[in-house]
Each structure stands twice: as C-alpha cells, then as structure tokens.
Amino acid sequence: MAAPAQERPDVRIxxxxxxxxxxxxxxxxxxAMLDSTVVNVALPRIGRDLDASLADLQWTVNAYMLTLAGLILLGGSLGDRFGRRKVFVIGVVWFAAASLLCGLAPSGGVLIAARALQGVGGALLTPGSLALIQASFHPDDRARAVGLWSGFGGVGAAVGPFLGGWLVDGPGWRWVFLLNIPVALVCAPIALRHVPESADGQSHKGFDVLGAALGALSLALVTYALIEARSGSVLVVVTAVLGVAAGVAFVYVEKRRPDPMMPLDIFASRQFTAVNLVTLCVYAAFAGFFFLTALQLQVVAGYSALQAGTALLPTTALMLLFSARSGELAQRIGPRIPLTVGPLLCAAGMLLMLRVGPDASYVVDVLPALLVMGAGMVTLVAPLTATVLASVATARAGLASGINNAAARAAGLIAVAALPLLTGMGPDAYRSADAFNAAFRRAMPLCAGILVVGAALAFTTVRRLAPDCRRPECRTHGCVTAPPLEPSTSRGRLA
Known part of the structure; x- marks a missing residue:
C-alpha cells in the first residue's frame, strides 16, 4: 500500500x-554525482589491472549512464507512488550493493554489469533526494534547501576527480567504488529515522514501464553498435537496426499511452525542443571531452591519476563560483547570447587542448584550456536550465527538467560510444601514447565542431525569456555530466 500523502510540508531548515x-x-x-565524474580518472588503471580493451573502458562509463538516463524519469514517479523516502532508501542500498560488486569485480564483464546496476540505483536516489526536499520543507524554506542541496552536490562533483585520483594512486581504483558503502551505511539509517515519509499515490494511473524499457533498449543497442562497429560484422548492423526500431517503438508508445513517462506534447513548444537540441550538442561534447582528456593526461602527458584529477578541478570550481551570477545575467539580457557564446568558448578551450602532448606543462598547456572551457560552461549551463523551465507551463517544469537531464546523459552516452570509432582508436589505443595522442588530436576538433553546431542552433532558435518566467532553484552547481535537476511546483513530482 502506498504511503499516505503528506498534508503540508512544514519542516524548517x-x-x-x-x-x-x-x-x-x-x-x-x-x-551518484561522484560516480559520474570520478571513474574517468581511474580508467587507465582499471584497464591495466583487468586487461581490458578500449571497448571495455567505454562500457565501464556507458553502462552506468545507460541505465541512469533510461530510468531517471521513471525513478521520480516510483517515489511519488510508493513513498519518496522508501524509494530513496532502496536506491541508496541498491547503489551501495552495486558499488560493492564494482569494487570486487574480477573482470571487465563483471565490472560493466555492476556499473549498469549502479545506474539503476542512481535513477532511484537522484530524483528521490530532490523530491524529499520538495515534499518535506516548508514553502518558505524550500528554495534555500534546494539551493544548499545543489551547492553541496556541486562541491561533491568538483572534489570527485581529485578524490578519485588520490584513491587510484593510493589504496587502488577499487576504493573509488567501495567508498560508497560507508556513505550508504550513514545515509540509509538517517533517512529511516529522521526523514518523514510522503507520497502522492493518487496522481498516477500507472507506470510507463514499457516506455522506459524501450528507451533504455534503444540506447543500449545503438551504443553497442557504435562501440563494436570496428568489427564490421552482420551482428553490428542488425543491432543498429534493432536500436533504431526500438527508438521508433518508444515514440509510438509514448504518443499513445494515457500517462506516458515522456509526454510528447511537451515538444510542441519550439523553444523547449530547440534548447534540448542545444543540450544534446553541448553535453555530447562535454562527455567526449572529459572521457578522453582523463586518458590523455595520463597515457600521453604522463600525469598520475591524482595529478590528472586535480588538473580537471578548474572547470567545476568556476561553475561553483560563478554559475549563480551567470544565471542572473541571463535573466537580464536573455539566454540567446549566453547559449551562443558559452559553447563557442568551450569549443575554443577544446582546441587549446591540442597543445597537450607528451610532457605537457600544466600551467602553460593544460590550465589555459581548462579555464577557457570552464568559462564557457559557466556562461551556458545556468541559462540553459532557465530556458528549459521558461519554455513550458509552470506545472510541467519538473518534468521538463527531468527530460532535459535525461537528454544530456543520453547524449554523453552516445558520444563516448562514437568518438573512438570516429577517430580511429583501436582496441588497445589507450596502451600506446603515440596512438592515443593521434586520436585525441582528431577528437578535439570533432567535439569543438559539435559545440559550434550547438551555438548556431541557440543563436537561430532561442528567444528571450518571459519577464515572469520561473527561475531555477539550483543556482549553484558543478556537475559536468548533465544540467541540474529542478523541482516542480507540485509537491515533489519530477516525472
């Protein structure tokens, strides 16, 4: 039986x-946020210890993003129906159990399967944590609570690569995953003892399990086809066709279900459709950049895992410091200029990364590129979220944010699968400094080109925000894998 709906959220901070x-x-x-950023730094060591191919490393990243992107909208609805605290705690325990499997994995195949399970846990706890805040806090305190939640989460995202590098060089890469277990052992009991339960079982007629399954299946098949395309086998072609067919079936199901996971009529807003296309371009480039740069710094430039993780700090640090001010600027001048200039700055930063080769100097070669990249991310991320919220009715803001977040993760998934193929990386490219450096020098212009396309889309399609549009509550953030989730105006409902 579903938990009773909470009459009035009245907890004060x-x-x-x-x-x-x-x-x-x-x-x-x-x-969940740490695991989205920290694993890239550990990839070279994972590859050596498990004798993994480049495809195995791609799947180590993508298996997590696949299940997280495919199920995150469904995860919010499950909490609404069965109890937000209950589903959140299940997600925490699930995530910790999957992390234990990752830490103990004897082979690349087991690690990939465990990472997919981690993504399921992430899809339950990520929207669940935001829904708990929405459903528990007094309306006068909710915006501040959401701001603190997003700010502290941003700090976690910033610390992630540094912490991951320290663990990889110290006790070993397995502790990147095992560290989640003590966190879960603290988190779950506190939730059960101190967090009030809430639910809204009357708001759902059913769950779009079929839609979620088709969406995840389509992403999985297309990802497999891209990663394995080097083989040129008939199986790859069949898988690609089935992936496209599953995507078409997903659209068909969503169009006809009475209570779909992703109502297609939300795309009737041209602004919403346009900003999601920009999101696809931007976060595809980001995912490819951070996946390859973590490897480039270690395989080619000779950095340790700790040095590589520390090297990446400027991008998230700049977002934490200036994202709120960027959002305020966009409210004054409109999103068109920030969403055009931001991707162009990021593209320039990626092209500057072409200076990073063997024995690259951090101050001369790496830092300038990351500062320009960070400036571009600061410029565009907050206005992108504001534009998403402003392009739909207020009651659908949480849904719009969830779709935008899932779109960003799906774009990153496809980019990590496709870039090694497009740049000619072989199965053992990450074991050779020369081979990987050559592929990296082909990849950065590709990523920059995707960002230029995103900038052109923004310039030609995005219009000024309405004066009374809803402003984002997650004003401070540092996540580089997806835009921050935003709560809806109805109690806790995200999807």
Missing part, C-alpha cells in the same frame, strides 16, 4: 529534522 533531511539528501545524491 533551522530545526534538527531539517538538518537531518538536508544531510541525508546531500549524502545520497553525492554518491
């Missing part, structure tokens, strides 16, 4: 219960 709720949600969401 200043109370002990409010502080416990905030701590619980930050701990839970940080687990």
């Amino acid at each position: 200043s109370t002990p219960t409010g502080k416990w709720i905030l701590l619980t949600t930050v701990l839970g969401s940080s687990m």
